[in-house]
Amino acid sequence: MPGTAPEAAPSWALELRDVAKSFGAVVALRSGSLAVAPGSIHALVGENGAGKSTLVKIVAGVHRRDSGVVRLHGNDVDFGSTAESKSAGVAVIYQEPTLFPDLSVTENIFMGRQPVGRSRRIDRAAMYAEATGLFQRLGVAIDPRRPARGLSIADQQIIEIAKAISLDASVLVMDEPTAALSGVEVDRLFAVARSLRDEGRALVFISHRFDEVFALCDTVTVMRDGEYVSTDAVAETSVEQIVSRMVGREVAELFPKTPAEIGDVVLDVAGLSSTGTFHDISFNVRAGEIVGLAGLVGAGRSEIARAVFGVDGYDAGTVHLGGVAVPPQKPRAAIKAGMAFVPEDRRKQGLVTESSVARNVAGVIRGRLTHAGLLTSADENRAAGPWAGRLEVKTSALDMTATTMSGGNQQKVVLAKWLSTEPQLLIIDEPTRGIDVGTKAEVHRLLSDLAGEGLAILMISSELPEVLGMADRVIVVCEGRITAELSRADATPETVMHAATASVSHAVPASTQEVTA
Template sequence: MVVAPPESPVPADPPSSPASPLLELTDVAKAFGAVVALRSGSLALHRGSIHALIGENGAGKSTLVKIIAGLYQRDSGGFTLDGDEVDFASTAQSKAAGIAVIYQEPTLFPDLSVVENIFMGRQPTTRTGGIDRRAMREEAVAIFDRLGVRIDPDRVTDGLSIADQQIIEIAKAISLDARVLIMDEPTAALSGVEVERLFAVARSLRDEGRALMFISHRFDEVFALCDTVTVMRDGAYVATTPISETTVDALVRQMVGRDVTDLFPKLEAQIGDVVLEVEGLSRRGVFRDITFQLRAGEIVGLAGLVGAGRSEVARAVFGVDRYDSGSVRLSGRALPKGDVRAATARGVALVPEDRRKQGLVLDQSVTRNTALAIRSRLSRWGLLWESRETAASREWASRLEVKTSALDTEVGTLSGGNQQKVVLGKWLATHPSVLIVDEPTRGIDVGTKSEVHRLLSQLAQEGLAILMISSELPEVLGMADRVLVMREGRITGEFSRAEATPENVMTAATAEAAA
């Protein structure tokens, strides 16, 4: 069953909003050639209120946001800001009007420092006309203090975690002093403590009289933070309701047009022999003494707070990252250290946490991306046969129900959920015996989450061994046969499905690591 909204925390009553919205879109439409991305989008944001926008991937949310941000221009419909008709021709115009957008995927310059990213294009200057780096740094530090985080403003952003990158995007928006702040999945890679700090900042901005829009697939966050919720489906407006007058079940029905009664469709699977053995895996300063086994037909959840070292362990097992000591064995045979090709050839697959940067070639087609990991298998006499590539892609696009008008569509234009399906298809096409999935449903809607969960459960039932890393505790508890918990680079707990309760897992994730 879909989890009911939490009884606490209850959002505080917002200041009374004036009758006229600060920002309003009415029956807005947008098409790209024959593809209609937005049929009838309507939204009203009021001063002193936090407004949730929800819907499945492909519902039109991103298109609506990009029209507000000036990336797209509407084909029809109304768009007003503070009562005046507007139509931004660029992002610069939108920002100048007091609108800041924090997108789901960070868009930072990796070779510049944190503070340079925050103030890119609007650096304060000294009396002599030079860049006032001291003023920039002081304001950046003040913003981070307000957010309750510690990030070195002088460090280069390349290599920062997604959580830190997202914090920088939030700091950038706050520094703009925007009157309209749109947050598109800002908490997707944040820990519980970071989320609470962000929510505190969001509430303070609301109380200052700003209008905030919050896009999230996490219903507990929507109910904890927001005052009002608008639902979209298939490119059109469905309904707007005060949070206090709705439920998760009602919102899900509005989003998908049907009941999603089983978000975690766990199927019974026969647990077989040990397929993957990790023993004493250590990397100085990152993780140490990681030991576990993974069996055929088993889903093992790897839980823990952001920064616990889960992704680093997965990357080391797959051969992307090095490790100093320990061993990885596959079906009893040692797997070469730091050799992704060998791991792939032996039947290990890794769906990475950051699909856009590590899982896909965004300007290539669905076909090309799906076939990337099996191109050598599809080639003949040193030539890649397009017909074979297309056939392989069509098989997995069909099985995973990738929503696209054509397989030659650039994968970067797909919704987040469909991009995730393409990454899954790419690695499932290798017919692995071990599948490592890092945040498998990050940033995708409830309907697609259910589809991904059902797929993982079916694969396990077919005998695939799955290691699932997730920061969403309900996902771990709902899908895993066994749960491993990490804290500060160590495994601090192991629980069977029956033993894995929220209390046990969170205690292991926050308790002091074993000596």
């Protein structure tokens, strides 16, 4: 089944065939195929980075495809802008809609195409009448005259949908619309979606929650690694089948974690909570151990790491490093205690790209390099050179800036910076995001070596094979809570994915439940 595209049919509302898109050397979408019939709600599922968002952006006209076919009602289309896709009848509703907060609900719906009456003045009465009609049709109670500020995300989505209907969109794409909604709001959204389906529109529904996919959709397409995998009628498939297709790939031997001697507890986090972000997070990391923090994007993993390191605050809980309490919101104190933190966003948080390699690498330890309080470039170069060399940073000289470096090379600079502090714990968020395959393997080997030397490593990764290959223990986070803690033996793509989509936790296999219980 994998690899075969859906059969051609003349009646598809939206049809994509072998659509590919690369950003430089990074292939975001290899061959995306999707065929949505009118009067159908079609689910699109896949892991983080499977290419769903890229596919949606091509349909929306945000990105232009490199190759492949996109057809709308049988006609070839090539959208160069979102305006083109809109006028062709495609509407995309994002997870967090962007409305003009100070304008009224109605003005938001008619933004840029306000009805005008005589003497070219905006016909407000007509606008309000039409908005009221739209909301009645959708069966929702929103005052069309109130400002958009203060509306719930659910209501904002409804406004986007109303906008789409007023444009008479025949294809609606909803990109994870339920992620921020409560149960009642989800039910209302589903009712609206079903009524749109019954009007003959085609809907694409992207979600990580399988119960919603099964409750709402009639067809489901699975994507993996930028490729089309399968399309099935929802009635003829099961959660297990879809999960195995989403993750169904070999864990490559690209991730060579060598067994290391596991020592004492280095990091001990107890009861860490931050309102609205994560709740009651407790775990530990031992010397020589790599603990993987897995979960979907937005589950709160990075936020936990940032709180532990102290760049963000938290409401309750304690962090101990080597038995010593680490105060909250003091990165300096965390560094002193022996923590190192390689953040998610290299260019914004990891390093000062416009600063030199030497200054970046010596950035944390420079306080120790002074003579009588004075710091010279020579001091920094002497300290930074060997660490840059150990990590094999590719640069012609130590005073070159990191601006034009590749992602992998920048990551080496960040790692050199933190390893030079001789830490006891390394927290590393998305160690290989945006890094080419060769450097990826280098980073993995380095992490493995470091653990072998007795460093405790907490690794956050959205790439399942990376987590499964590298981690001695996997902690799965879903919606701000730890939903599973799996030993290396128990951690399989299926168990991790099930715990990461906790709303299907009833379907978690017995092995996982034993560990969590």
